[in-house]
Amino acid sequence: MFSWDQYFSTAAAGLLGLIILILASFQIGRRPRNYPPGPPTLPLLGNIHLIPGRDPQFQFQKWAQQYGPIYSLILGTKTMIVLSSDIVIKDLLDKRSAIYSDRPDSYIGQTLSSGGYRLGFMRYGPLWRMFRKMIHALLNVKISRSYIPYQMLENKQMMNEMLEQPKEFLKHLRRYSASLTTNIVFGWRSPTFEDPKLMQLFNGVAKFTELNRVGTSALMDFYPVLRWLPDFLSPIKRLAKRNHEVEHALYVGHWLDTKTAIRNKTARPCFCVNLAKCQEEEPFSDSQAAYISGTLLEAGSETTANTLYSFIQAMIVFPEVQAKAQSEIDRIVGSSRGPTIDDEKDLQYIRAIAKEALRWMPTTMLGAFPHAVTQDDEYNGYKIPKGAWIIQNTYGIHMDATRHPNPREFNPERYIEDFQTSSESAANPDGTKRDHFIFGAGRRICPGMHVADASLFLAIARLLWGFDIRPVKDVDGKNIIPDTNLYTQGFTVMPLEFQADIRPRDEARAEIIRQEWREAEGLLDKETKQWKDVPQRMPFSVV
Template sequence: MERFQILATVTATLIAYGLFRLLSIGKRPKDYPPGPPTLPLLGNIHQMPTRDAHLQFEKWAREYGDIYSLILGTKTLIVLSSDEAVKELLDRRSNNFSDRQEMYIGQTLCSDSLRLLMMGYGPRWRGIRKMVHHLLNNTVAPKYVPYQMLETKQMLNDLLGTPDDFLQHIRRYSNALTTSMVFGWRTPTYADAKIQQLFEGFSEFADINQTGTAALIDFFPILRRFPDWLLPTQKKAKELHRVERKLYLDHWLRAKKEIRDGTINHCFCVGMAEAQKKDEFSDTQAAYISGTLLEAGSDTTSSTLYAFVQAMLLYPEVQRYAQQHIDKVVGDRLPTMADQPNLPYVRMLMKETLRWCPTTILGAVPHAATNADTFKGYLIPKGAGVMNNVWAINMDPARSPDPRIFKPDRYKDDHLGLYDSASNPDGAKRDQFTFGAGRRICPGMHVAERSLLLGISRFLWTFEVRPALDAEGREIWPDQEKLTQGFVCMPEEFPARITPRSAEKATLVRREWEAADRDLLDPLTKQWVHSPL
């Protein structure tokens, strides 16, 4: 009897302890940063918005402060919503805040653990990052300007021909730039099935990773044992990876063959092929390194330029002032990169676009803490996700009064490039936070800055943007608050009237493109006849 009582007591104790541990899931420990009230097991999962998450994250920042926590099942997310917090943790303490939490759907199933964006911080990630930096740094970036000069000329000519398709022309421009710089060949038309697969695939990737099912699988690993027929999100993720892997591998193997044949133009893959010989990483890993650069360069640049067009439509006085400024500097020719030091207002326009409509609206993918740390007296536990709340920082009225008004003059005293601004030791003086922070900051910033400056200045030199008209002749004004959903966002699609500012400008644009097409490109393939670099 006594042994039975002891056994019963031990069993009851173990059950009570198990229930206690189970019910403690979802609770916020007292020494964590504050946050919204939690529920047992779920924590704050039930409060995570399915649309316009940036607005809820901004609201929580105003309520709980510049560092708050969300308890998501078995995981913790620390949200940083001030320049001070991002500078201190993600920049100054980057040795501890450069990791990633495990992302089962996004990294394991969708990417076979190969996607650099989601890869954990360690020797493998550092080696790849070092290679990418070496091939995209500020010394190398100017070498890609000939690609940017050509592709802007085609974009302008395409806009003259079919202006209603301006989103497609912007996307072709950004994709052709990226394929040229990464693989050595260009995308001459948006009708290319591979460019459409890229944009559609990345959109699907974002959709899959933002489903409630994906979150539950991430936060409750036991669900991963369920079969695919019970969790169709898992099946979709595996299929997406199969299709995406083939696309990226085809691109890489084509580049690799052209390297062997001696026919490739100067590009990122030439350097990566040398690195592959030295470090012996697989073709699949190489495909995902180059593919990640392709999706990042194509999607973010096009999304920013699309937001810029909307800003010019909604703020015509800014458009007119910018055009006067450009005309005064360049006169009756297209702007070039050499003009940019004399076009400070174009730089201001670019920075305000990145602030006003940040593509990585919630910092893309959260960092993670390698070890426990403290900030402002709060504990940041080991393994916690750490989010750069880009929207809340960019929209902070203390940093940017009237933040939803597009005002390039905010940057009239800011003469720094994007990277130099991000490196400023005073976080309050950083221009915007769209390109990330710390060791995870976008390695393509130097290239993206030139693509945006040249695209914006040439677009404004050539075109005027006005509201489209409905069937009754009334002007259609887009709502600047309606944004697409996903890791990378942009304004929801909107119509606009894009017309040349003069017949003379239109004639010059056509003449410039005809000369470039005739002298630089193969008449059949529309690829470079000779490498411009």
């Protein structure tokens, strides 16, 4: 039977619920008083409307100057804590790494685009620790020295390519970096930039980066309710799922090819061979294994090439650095041979150039991926809430004039007394003594930094030994100087494309470059351009 009392009671309850919902919604986007300071917020939005679609590092740097070394951004239902000083990063990401090593939930980047498998986005836990342990065994400081034969061969090919096609220098840098990584991970090298396997990788990374730039993908994380939109109303969800299908097929294909080669006893010793043996002892899926190896390939192919590209730009803009570097190389090495890794200890100015290149143009401006904190924490009187995104403001730290005077000047003298490797510097208990922050911090620090250090040193030293790097000239004969503040967009960045005039310093050095490559080619199969025999002392299991 109908009851007015029941009707009004139900209506009142509904109205009360609506009022509570409205009031609660107005709390979204507000910054609690005990959080780190930050820019003013708007209801529901917080600070989302203030995040630039391009070059966010410039705005993050301005906020650091305004609000200090730790500030907060309120992004819809999420809180982002931005760390903008060496001391704060040491205190939180390093010293409190037990609670600052998680990753935020990434719906587009991890769930839809990666099937939950991408190592860089993987949540902190037993599975991540297991894979991290495997990767450390592959890339630790002792083992990384055994990759020098791979690095030298790829470097000799790159030098010869620079000689023959100097205008295509970006392609040569990317092939150099990527081929070393495919050697280590899959056991095969990439003899040309146009190698179909390599092009698939670069195309896939470009699509993934474009899909996950700040924008709609981030909104799905800031307002999780948007994830319930059907695919026909959410184009980005359709694109992410399609991207995952293509990427999954590529990575699994590489992985299964390795397993087939293992069964046929034709596999080259490489990381995937070791990974296959681990799979027998601690079962994990082929999809998981494929993404571990595939994302290792992504990481190793991008940062080194991008840093070398910025180094070449710096040599154009700061010719006095190039002249001083070549003087050191000529004094220590001479003109009758190219530098080797054994010269590193005597070429401190070249080591300083490598460090300055990493500082001057950080390829991960705001850290590769955010960290997340697993429990409420307190720092300097501020509350850092459980689940907050933790951003390492790499660009802001590198461009802090109190840490690096005249930060946009490429000045290797900053590091002339710094004899630490990147790993030793990151482990220094005094955060102010750290050289740069390009490899991250805490338990999520890049495990490949030892290999990257060697690849950068060899490339920089040998390029400066063999070539002069100059600006190209316009039709009036004036130098075209690239703008050093223009960058590409994405997780990893580099300078916008520019031209360079790269020429051998003299014909004698040019002939040495040709001869070194001819001798190196003797180690390769004439048809496939793959290694005939694996160099000795490689740190992999033998099939």
